[in-house]
Amino acid sequence: MTIKRTQIDKHKLDQIVTDARRNQELREQSYRGQALKLYPWICGRCAREFTHKTITELTVHHKNHNHDDNPSDGSNWELLCLYCHDNEHSRYEETRFGNVQSTKTSSPVATHNPFADLKSLLNNKK
Numbered sequence: 001m002t003i004k005r006t007q008i009d010k011h012k013l014d015q016i017v018t019d020a021r022r023n024q025e026l027r028e029q030s031y032r033g034q035a036l037k038l039y040p041w042i043c044g045r046c047a048r049e050f051t052h053k054t055i056t057e058l059t060v061h062h063k064n065h066n067h068d069d070n071p072s073d074g075s076n077w078e079l080l081c082l083y084c085h086d087n088e089h090s091r092y093e094e095t096r097f098g099n100v101q102s103t104k105t106s107s108p109v110a111t112h113n114p115f116a117d118l119k120s121l122l123n124n125k126k
Contacts, residue, residue: 031070031077035060038074045084059085065092 041050041058050058061080062069069076080088 032060034072035074035077035079039077039079042079043081043084044078045080045088048081050081057082061085061088 061078063076
């Protein structure tokens with residue numbers, strides 16, 4: 001079996017490299033790119049460390065929950081892993097709108113005390 005070699009299109013390769021560099025520059029200009037340069041790659045809640053392989057699991061959280069508030073000094077950002085970021089937004093939504101489940105179903109209060117007459121029962125056995 002012979003391997004068929006194809007000609008490498010130099011123009012196509014140059015275009016791929018140019019596109020990759022342009023996309024990298026755009027990413028670096030985004031607030032995520034800026035935050036990744038400013039802060040260490042560690043989750044601000046669980047302290048999990050990230051590498052180049054796992055950096056996609058690290059997100060930028062806006063502390064005041066306003067995604068349009070992106071100061072260049074990063075004062076409104078913190079890096080959180082996906083899990084802590086979801087947890088943070090869940091907690092925020094619960095405080096904002098209230099926990100719907102807890103208001104609909106309330107458990108009955110226990111009124112029975114099984115040990116109320118225990119002392120008299122023990123005294124009767126003596």
